[in-house]
Amino acid sequence: METLTVELGDRSYPIHIGRGLRHASEYLAPLLQGRRAVIITNETVGPLYLDDLRNTLMPLQDQPVAALQLADGEQYKNLSSLEQIYTFLLEQRLERNDLLIALGGGVIGDIAGFAAASYQRGIDFIQVPTTLLSQVDSSVGGKTGINHPLGKNMIGAFHQPRLVLIDTDTLNTLPDRELSAGLAEVIKYGLIDDPEFFAWLEKHIDALRARDPQALAFAIARSCADKARVVAEDEREAGRRALLNLGHTFGHAIETGMGYGAWLHGEAIAAGMMMAADLSQRLGWIDTDSVSRMRDLFSAAGLPVTPPAGLSPARFRDIMAVDKKVQRGRLRLVLLHSIGAATVTADFDAQCLEQTLEALTAA
Structure with a gap:
């Protein structure tokens, strides 16, 4: 396991890189003290890794771990999917002090991060990237957003995650x-x-x-x-x-x-x-x-x-x-x-x- 740090003063955060990190409650526990987490993923990644992450989180909070599975694909990185996330967060009555976890590739990380940046004017989120592209690029740096028919990533916000968990084992199922x-x-x-x-x-x-x-x-x-x-x-x-x-x-x-x-x-x-x-x-x-x-x-x-x-x-x-x-x-x-x-x-x-x-x- 290797840990790097994105140095941004009081908003600095670690990047943990290793095998099986989706099981690593030791990295999540400090952020979940008295807080609740929900998961945003997609219909491809969810069946593979959602249960693992849920099982890691369950002992750390006193409520069930709710999750939303979006359709998979760049074509769904849009306002409609963003609205689905907002509706889910409101139905779950997620509070400003709670956490959103993005489990998936770059599309999930970008759109879930943008939802976190804008829901109740900003809540914390964690990146758990599952594709090589998201692990080396989109999960790090705080760029979040959605696409518009006239331009890619033209709507978004800078919103840094609190933590990035890179589990290299997820690459075993990557096409x-x-x-x-x-x-x-x-x-x-x-x-x-x-x-x-x-x-x-x-x-x-x-x-x-x-x-x-x-x-x-x-x-x-x-x-x-x-x-x-x-x-x-x-x-x-x-x-x-x-x-x-x-x-x-x-x-x-x-x-x-x-x-x-x-x-x-x-x-x-x-x-x-x-x-x-x-x-x-x-x-x-x-x-x-x-x-x-x-x-x-x-x-x-x-x-x-x-x-x-x-x-x-x-x-x-x-x-x-x-x-x-x-x-x-x-x-x-x-x-x-x-x-x-x-x-x-x-x-x-x-x-x-x-x-x-x-x-x-x-x-």
Whole structure:
């Protein structure tokens, strides 16, 4: 078991990484003294892990552990599902001092976290992520929210969890496609500012896809440590934290344009990072060998390296214009100077962006 800390002063919280942590009442007991917890999960994760978590919580509170199981999928990360959570919390008469626990992947963590941020103007919540993507990315850092038909994650709030419990055993039931999707976010950390980690991933990508426990534990801990460091420096994305969005402007356009759920988030982000690399190369910022290394690693991870053919350059431009990083009408992108050196900029040649869109959407 390994414990990391997201350093945010009096709102700091631990990330516990290990096997069987959903059984670990010792981590939950200090937060549940005199409080009640309810669980938000989905119809896929619930049958697998809900009873385990309930059994862990039952001795810690004097009321039954109520749970809500939502429909599973990115397409359900919306206002309708959020309203279901509010109704459930009100029916359970959850009080301001009580706790909400998010048990599931990124969709559950994001939407349950947003419900916690807004119910009674904010209650505490705990993240118990069950997918690789949520374990290395969305469960850490306090970004919560829902999607809108016109843009992904455009409605939400910053609301830090009190605790993150990462049980690596839950990856044993994760479909191969979802595991690969999570590897996209793992690779992202190497590209942003950890070139040694990127080189390690090149050597161990086969072990990760084979679910080698030691390789996965190392990759999860390294990813969480990288993200925790960035979040501690820039909690609300006023500067450096925007680097964590490498590939996301392009990737979110893919998810929005194709319809939420058609491509997994990690698949869209992998293609988006390759689009960012292509643009960086056209600007003369990154060399051909680095782009080739990226393409080879994403391919070895089982991820797409080009966007879907169904999206036109015009459609990409329309969706990207609604991106959260747009400032005063100017699109900002996260681009690369090298593997391990990313930058956020609006100072790029628009013609090069058009060339990237034309070339890759026609691929």
